[in-house]
Amino acid sequence: MATKLEKQEDITAFVDSIDTFLLDCDGVIWAANHVFDGVQTVLDLLRSKGKRILFVTNNSTKSRKAYLKKFQSLDIHASADEIFGSSYAAAYYIANVLKFPKAKKVYVIGMAGVRDELESEGIQYVEPEEDSKNLGSMDEMATIKPDPEIGAVLLGFDLDINYKKLAKAFTYLHHNKDCHFLATNSDLTFPAGGTVYPGTGALLSALTAPLDRDPVILGKPHQPMLDVIIAKYHLDKERTCMVGDRLDTDIEFGKTGGLKTLLVMTGVTTPASLEASKIQPDFYISSLGHLKP
Amino acid sequence: MATKLEKQEDITAFVDSIDTFLLDCDGVIWAANHVFDGVQTVLDLLRSKGKRILFVTNNSTKSRKAYLKKFQSLDIHASADEIFGSSYAAAYYIANVLKFPKAKKVYVIGMAGVRDELESEGIQYVEPEEDSKNLGSMDEMATIKPDPEIGAVLLGFDLDINYKKLAKAFTYLHHNKDCHFLATNSDLTFPAGGTVYPGTGALLSALTAPLDRDPVILGKPHQPMLDVIIAKYHLDKERTCMVGDRLDTDIEFGKTGGLKTLLVMTGVTTPASLEASKIQPDFYISSLGHLKP
Missing domain, CATH: 3.40.50.1000 (HAD superfamily/HAD-like)
Structure with missing residues (x-):
């Protein structure tokens, strides 16, 4: 006890x-x-x-810098160097543990926090704009193809997640066993407004369920x-x-x-x-x- | 054997x-x-x-009528009455097994096949247009609230699935144990273009993972x-x-x-x-x- x-x-x-x-x-x-x-x-x-x-x-939605603003808004003294979020943990892991090749890109399902931290570590990623619009018809599904340029898929919380992003992430991982599979955390729910909503772990389940592989998870x-x-x-x-x-x-x-x-x-x-x-x-x-x- | x-x-x-x-x-x-x-x-x-x-x-993406067109396009004789898809099974179940109240609505994550079959059984559902656009910011998350008008959530394959739809479906089910939870099938992958993409079961996992309840599944x-x-x-x-x-x-x-x-x-x-x-x-x-x- x-x-x-x-x-x-x-x-x-x-x-x-x-x-x-x-x-x-x-x-x-x-x-x-x-x-x-x-x-x-x-x-x-x-x-x-x-x-x-x-x-x-x-919480992967904010970078260390953005998280610092939350501390400042609540009048808590802190420095950016004292903040360690799962998005930074993921970027650090990709850069320093995986020693990610400069020529490769990360396919990100996630928000600004993830992209900002990847940038801070000098890692290339796919700009999210191109996938923010869903596929127009079932016939377009087969336009999603494996991409040897993608060396890792990183999933964090994403308000803009959609089928196109899931299908791309699945395709990169399903057809290329060397493509790394990472997630910022596996929290099943996200707290907001005094209640909970589906969290990163819920979104992650849509990928792990059809894949025969598990992600490296950079969260508690x-x-x-x-x-x-x-x-x-x-x-x-x-x-x-x-x-x-x-x-x-x-x-x-x-x-x-x-x-x-x-x-x-x-x-x-x-x-x-x-x-x-x-x-x-x-x-x-x-x-x-x-x-x- | x-x-x-x-x-x-x-x-x-x-x-x-x-x-x-x-x-x-x-x-x-x-x-x-x-x-x-x-x-x-x-x-x-x-x-x-x-x-x-x-x-x-x-396959829940097509109604019986739409499926019949596929038969006709392949020159196979069939009648609409011979076709039994999971979207029709779900609509039939809601109308005849649940005896769904006329005043209630179904919250649908799904495509035309699901909505057409619900209509054929005279069941009200939420029009998908209002949720096809994702939430604009994290602050909007708490605008998603329980809705006593929703008597069932029905998930089928949906090319237009996004976070807003998942969060609404989760909220209706999480806060109202009397809201029925249904899915057209649990196939983890969807075949297209000679390969596979995430299927209904993959999308369903994003709901079942954070919920402490299981759906009634109207597919093989x-x-x-x-x-x-x-x-x-x-x-x-x-x-x-x-x-x-x-x-x-x-x-x-x-x-x-x-x-x-x-x-x-x-x-x-x-x-x-x-x-x-x-x-x-x-x-x-x-x-x-x-x-x-």
């Missing part, structure tokens, strides 16, 4: 044992446009003690995202803590990767669901705002 | 034991625009012996389609034979439903794949064109 962080001496000892905090955002830092009490103070205190902070989010709880973070920042796993509100993504992500894990109770996890879960964090705390060392 | 129909006396005895032949089309009657040798003669002979013929297809091998056929034509299962080229859809469909089954070798099944399969038809024959009683 997880240990509750409540007494000051326990909190201080815990913070002393950690060099890097990987922080989920929604449900940890904020809920919609409300920042949880004390969070800014805690972030400042941790930084003043020399701790590294990384905001780790599965999948380990390639952690591999990228560790590689980029040269982190000591034993002194790195994943902080999140979701057991099946954030805590699972940290535990599988051999990190310390801290659950906050300001998001989706209730005391009852924590008790019932097989996934147990090392520690839990009522709010990140209480983590004052 | 399946019995091969080769000798004339076996073929005659088999045909004598059957009143109704349910015939798959692609791979049985034709391949693309080529009609297999002798098929027209066999169809005429069977009709002359008083056998009922029903062409049973999972799922039994609701057979229930509808049996109900409409009052067939004697013991004297009804499913004829098809696919073990996992056509033959599985007939076997699960307690029909006789006949595999033809003019489609996707090879002698080796027949021998290796757990799904064994009662009989197999090299081509439907050889079934001369």
